[in-house]
Amino acid sequence: MKRSAGLVWGLLGIGLSLAAWHLIALQYPPWAVPSPADVARELARLVREGVLFAAVGVTTVRTLAGFGLAVLLGGVSGLVAGLLPPLRQALAPVVTAIQGVPPVALIIVALLWFDANSSAPVFTITVAVLPIIFAAALEGTRAVDRGLVEMATVFRTPRRMLVTDVYLPHLLSYLFPALVSGLGLAWKVALLAELMAGSRTGMGAGLGMARVNLNVAGMFAWIAVVVILLLAMEHLLLRPLKRRLEPWQRGREGGGG
Amino acid sequence: MLTMTGVGHDFGSGPVLEGIDLRLEPGQVLAIVGRSGCGKTTLLQIASGLIAPTRGRVENRFRRLAYVFQEPRLLPWRTAWQNIAFGLKAAGASAGEQRRVASALIERLGLSGAADRYPHELSGGMRQRVALGRALAIEPDLLLLDEPFGALDPGLRADMQRLLLDLLAERQVAALFVTHDLTEAVRMGDALIALSPAPGRIIARVPLGRTPRTDADAYVHRTVAAIWPQVSAAYPD
Numbered sequence: 001m002k003r004s005a006g007l008v009w010g011l012l013g014i015g016l017s018l019a020a021w022h023l024i025a026l027q028y029p030p031w032a033v034p035s036p037a038d039v040a041r042e043l044a045r046l047v048r049e050g051v052l053f054a055a056v057g058v059t060t061v062r063t064l065a066g067f068g069l070a071v072l073l074g075g076v077s078g079l080v081a082g083l084l085p086p087l088r089q090a091l092a093p094v095v096t097a098i099q100g101v102p103p104v105a106l107i108i109v110a111l112l113w114f115d116a117n118s119s120a121p122v123f124t125i126t127v128a129v130l131p132i133i134f135a136a137a138l139e140g141t142r143a144v145d146r147g148l149v150e151m152a153t154v155f156r157t158p159r160r161m162l163v164t165d166v167y168l169p170h171l172l173s174y175l176f177p178a179l180v181s182g183l184g185l186a187w188k189v190a191l192l193a194e195l196m197a198g199s200r201t202g203m204g205a206g207l208g209m210a211r212v213n214l215n216v217a218g219m220f221a222w223i224a225v226v227v228i229l230l231l232a233m234e235h236l237l238l239r240p241l242k243r244r245l246e247p248w249q250r251g252r253e254g255g256g257g
Numbered sequence: 258m259l260t261m262t263g264v265g266h267d268f269g270s271g272p273v274l275e276g277i278d279l280r281l282e283p284g285q286v287l288a289i290v291g292r293s294g295c296g297k298t299t300l301l302q303i304a305s306g307l308i309a310p311t312r313g314r315v316e317n318r319f320r321r322l323a324y325v326f327q328e329p330r331l332l333p334w335r336t337a338w339q340n341i342a343f344g345l346k347a348a349g350a351s352a353g354e355q356r357r358v359a360s361a362l363i364e365r366l367g368l369s370g371a372a373d374r375y376p377h378e379l380s381g382g383m384r385q386r387v388a389l390g391r392a393l394a395i396e397p398d399l400l401l402l403d404e405p406f407g408a409l410d411p412g413l414r415a416d417m418q419r420l421l422l423d424l425l426a427e428r429q430v431a432a433l434f435v436t437h438d439l440t441e442a443v444r445m446g447d448a449l450i451a452l453s454p455a456p457g458r459i460i461a462r463v464p465l466g467r468t469p470r471t472d473a474d475a476y477v478h479r480t481v482a483a484i485w486p487q488v489s490a491a492y493p494d
Contacts, residue, residue: 151330154305155323155395157347165346169334248334248375 034217042221051206056225059190059202062118066125067186073126074133075175079167081134082141091134099131107193116197121204124193129182133175140174141167173249176242180234187230258282259304259399259431264313265456266299272456273299277313279450279459283398286425286432288446288465290439291491296457297435301401304433319399319431323392327404329384331376337387338363338372344395362390366420382413386420393424400425400432406441418444422468439488443480444468451491461487 018036025035034042046052081088106124114120144167152162194204203222210218242249264277274296281287291297302308303315305324323344331340341362342355350358363372366386376384385405392400405421406414422445425432434445442449443465451461463484469476 145330147326147328147330148332150307151324151326152343152347154307155344155347155391157343161347165332165335165343169332246334248377 031214031216034220038217039220039224042215042217043224046206046218046221052225055201055203055206056229059187059194059204060229062121062194062202063125063183063186063190066122066190067129067183069122069126070129070182070186071133071179074130075137075171078134078137079141079163079171082138083167088138092138095131095134098127101127103128103189103192104196107189107196110193111197117199117201120197121190121193121199121202125186125189128189129186132178132182132185136175136178137171140171143174144170169246172242172245176238180238183233183238184230187226191226258316258318259433260316261303262314262316264300264303264310264315266296266303266308266310266312268299274303274310274457276458281399281431281433283319283431284429286434286445286447288434288436288442288449289452290436290442290449290488291452291457292454293437295452295454295491297437297452298403300452300457301403301433301435305401317399319397321395321397322399322401323395323397325385325388325392325400325402325405327407329376329388331384331387331391333376336373336375337368337379337383340376340387341390341394343391348395358394359390362394365424366390382409382417385409385417389417389421389424393428393430396428398430400430402432402434404436407436407438414441421445439481439485439492440477443477443484444473449484449488451488453491454493460490463487 022035022037025033025038027033030038043052077091081091103124106127107120110120110124114123148166148170149162152166157165190202191204191207193199194202195208197204198208199205203225207219207222210216210222259279259281261277261279264274265272266274277300279287289297289300299308301324303310304317305322306317332343335343338356338359341359342350345355345358360372363369366389368383368386368390371379371383376387379387385408389405402421406417409417418441424430432445434442436442436445445468446465447467448465449461449463450459451463452458453460461484465480
């Protein structure tokens with residue numbers, strides 16, 4: 001019941017925003033501020049011409065490749081750093097420094113080192129997302145219940161099982177929020193990298209083309225696609241994955257217990 | 258057999274235990290009583306090998322030991338039967354073996370129907386039964402219990418004490434049973450050791466009989482009254 005009420009309010013919020021957008025668009029010429037209907041028409045055109053799905057496919061692959069690498073590298077290094085205090089102290093300032101580098105600067109460097117049409121966006125995404133995952137994995141590992149670790153020690157649990165049965169399940173619940181925000185960042189960086197690199201493929205290329213043609217409705221259409229993709233990824237991929245991996249959290253979520 | 262000779266421990270801020278000599282025979286239940294903070298838990302941790310004492314010698318000839326903590330310490334992401342099978346899995350038992358042993362224990366511990374539930378779906382008493390099952394699953398010959406029923410309400414506590422006594426007798430398991438409750442110590446122990454307030458020293462060693470099945474409460478109260486002069490120093494004021 002609570003869930004459906006939330007849905008109603010959410011839809012109302014979206015509806016009101018669209019109405020406000022429409023009203024604002026009425027005040028300006030359509031080439032400056034397109035209305036929601038203009039943007040929808042532009043989206044339909046992109047679909048008809050077959051441009052949209054090809055671009056979405058290319059960018060999705062790049063995003064997931066960079067994100068996947070970041071999760072793998074950041075997760076493993078965060079876990080190991082959480083288990084070994086000296087490594088943690090050595091890595092923490094390095095990761096903080098990396099986190100301080102703006103993604104735009106990363107892209108410029110990546111363009112010198114990598115191929116603008118494939119590896120440069122992937123590299124940029126990996127480096128931008130990695131610190132978020134690393135920090136979450138590190139904190140998650142440190143926050144493991146010492147009582148459980150002591151219990152596992154008394155039962156002479158092998159090191160590997162200690163990781164798979166005690167640390168990883170605990171880590172997963174810590175990692176999830178970081179995965180959601182990391183994925184969001186990955187999309188934004190992917191688009192930025194494609195745009196700045198002048199990639200010939202991908203959604204960033206589409207956005208760049210719309211800019212060159214002064215097609216504001218087209219730019220809005222691409223932005224809408226990014227937002228829709230991001231929401232779809234979170235609700236169709238990450239959340240179902242979480243429910244599947246953490247059956248023990250069911251019924252714990254929300255106020256009950 | 259477990260023997261401690263002149264065992265003392267200091268975490269770095271003054272002694273916690275001093276001059277502990279004790280001996281636990283196979284199948285014997287030794288209750289250790291004392292006020293909170295007298296080093297009872299430290300004594301168990303030393304017996305388990307979790308910490309090495311700063312003084313004295315520990316010799317453990319038991320084959321396999323298991324530990325029941327004051328809190329259940331179950332893995333929240335594992336079901337009741339998987340938690341019971343934890344020690345078996347750690348020892349490398351096959352999945353079929355884990356399932357078989359866990360099922361038998363679930364039956365014996367009165368947890369039928371709860372096998373596939375997660376810890377947060379179980380009551381406090383059921384969780385502690387699962388923790389007990391996890392300890393018994395590896396078929397220990399020495400069980401270390403650190404106030405295992407301290408968090409349970411009195412009715413439940415009496416049930417669990419009865420169940421544990423039966424299980425220990427059935428399986429011929431020796432046990433160190435730590436508690437601050439003298440009646441519980443008398444009920445559970447074949448013998449009792451009383452520790453002084455910190456730093457813990459042994460101030461009394463009392464042999465006890467097995468608690469009879471009938472009129473157990475009367476026996477316990479009679480015994481507590483009889484031994485009180487010997488152990489009262491463990492409970493100043």
